[in-house]
Each structure stands twice: as C-alpha cells, then as structure tokens.
Amino acid sequence: xxxxxxxxxxxxxxxxxxxxxxxxxxxxxxxxxxxxxxxxxxxxxxxxxxxxxxxxxxxxxxxxxxxxxxxxxxxxxxxxxxxxxxxxxxxxxxxxxxxxxxxxxxxxxxxxxxxxxxxxxxxxxxxxxxxxxxxxxxxxxxxxxxxxxxxxxxxxxxxxxxxxxxxxxxxxxxxxxxxxxxxxxxxxxxxxxxxxxxxxxxxxxxxxxxxxxxxx
Numbered sequence: 215x216x217x218x219x220x221x222x223x224x225x226x227x228x229x230x231x232x233x234x235x236x237x238x239x240x241x242x243x244x245x246x247x248x249x250x251x252x253x254x255x256x257x258x259x260x261x262x263x264x265x266x267x268x269x270x271x272x273x274x275x276x277x278x279x280x281x282x283x284x285x286x287x288x289x290x291x292x293x294x295x296x297x298x299x300x301x302x303x304x305x306x307x308x309x310x311x312x313x314x315x316x317x318x319x320x321x322x323x324x325x326x327x328x329x330x331x332x333x334x335x336x337x338x339x340x341x342x343x344x345x346x347x348x349x350x351x352x353x354x355x356x357x358x359x360x361x362x363x364x365x366x367x368x369x370x371x372x373x374x375x376x377x378x379x380x381x382x383x384x385x386x387x388x389x390x391x392x393x394x395x396x397x398x399x400x401x402x403x404x405x406x407x408x409x410x411x412x413x414x415x416x417x418x419x420x421x422x423x424x425x426x427x428x429x430x
Contacts, residue, residue: 296340303351349375
C-alpha cells in the first residue's frame with residue numbers, strides 16, 4: 215500500500231511539472247503591402263514562401279505584364295533565372311527561402327521600373343539587375359577583406375560586373391531605339407585674336423597688332 219501511494223504522489227508531481235511548462239505561441243507575420251509592384255513574395259510564420267498579388271488580376275497576368283511577354287511560363291523563367299543567379303549576392307540574414315523571396319522582389323521591382331515591352335528587354339533588365347547586385351556584393355566583400363591579393367581579385371571582379379551592367383543598359387537603350395543613331399552637332403564660335411609682334415634688332419623698335427615690319 216505504501217508503494218502505491220508513493221507512485222501516485224510521483225505521478226501528481228510529474229503532472230504539475232508538465233502543466234508549468236511554458237507554451238510557445240507562434241506569432242503570425244502579416245503580409246506586406248503592395249507599393250509600386252503588383253506582385254510581391256513574402257515568408258510567413260511557418261517559413262513558407264507566399265505571393266501577394268493585385269486582387270484584380272491573376273498572378274499569371276501580372277507576370278506577363280511585368281515582363282512584357284505573352285506567355286507567363288516564359289515570364290516566370292526570366293524572373294526565376296535571374297533570382298537563382300542573384301542568390302549569392304542577396305544580402306539577407308535568413309536562409310535560402312528568405313534570400314529567394316528577397317531576390318524575387320528585387321527582380322520584380324526592376325522589371326516594373328523599366329517596363330519591358332518584350333522578352334528581350336526583360337532579359338536585358340534582369341541581366342543588368344543581377345550584374346549590379348553581384349558588383350555591390352563583391353565590392354562589400356573586398357572592402358571588408360584584410361588580405362591584399364583577395365582585395366584585388368574581388369575588386370577586379372566587381373569592376374567587371376559593373377562594366378557588364380553598363381554595357382547591358384546601353385544595349386537595352388540601343389534595342390529600344392531600334393538601331394537608330396542620333397548625332398548631335400554643336401557649333402562653337404570662337405573669336406581669335408592674332409597679335410603679331412615684330413622686333414627690329416637694329417634699332418630696338420617693335421610694332422604690335424600690325425602686319426608691318428618697321429625693320430624692312
């Protein structure tokens with residue numbers, strides 16, 4: 215009988231300890247607000263990627279509009295190929311999911327700002343965005359490096375990415391102009407004053423602003 219009472223007391227103590235344990239409450243993360251882009255990716259409290267879109271349009275329509283394409287599969291391919299290429303340069307404290315969501319928003323914002331009219335323009339815009347992000351990431355790594363050879367290699371790579379970015383923007387502008395070249399001609403009128411100084415060695419006589427030599 216005594217052993218049974220001891221067991222019952224132990225069970226009651228264990229139940230009390232279980233009840234005293236704090237209950238972890240998962241705080242819900244509110245979805246972000248749409249600002250200029252009609253499409254935005256975000257991470258919820260469960261770590262899952264969600265997409266918030268303009269309620270008046272479907273996600274496929276938004277993808278086609280923002281990439282200037284007629285097929286949303288092509289548009290998605292352009293967007294996510296750029297996101298995958300930009301992942302190593304995304305400055306985010308989270309893991310792969312957070313970086314992927316942030317990279318998606320950066321690509322979408324760039325496409326929305328440049329407003330491509332077709333797939334070629336969308337690809338050039340995505341390429342320029344990736345090159346810029348890579349250049350800034352390499353520059354940041356180079357400035358934080360204390361090894362000279364590593365600093366030089368990172369800086370050289372950053373300069374190459376910056377050059378690719380600038381060349382891509384120029385290619386985009388040429389494509390939008392349709393290959394036309396604009397030549398601007400400016401006329402500069404200059405007043406030239408000719409001063410002729412003549413000096414006579416024999417008498418030391420000189421004449422200025424004249425075309426007559428007094429020594430002749």
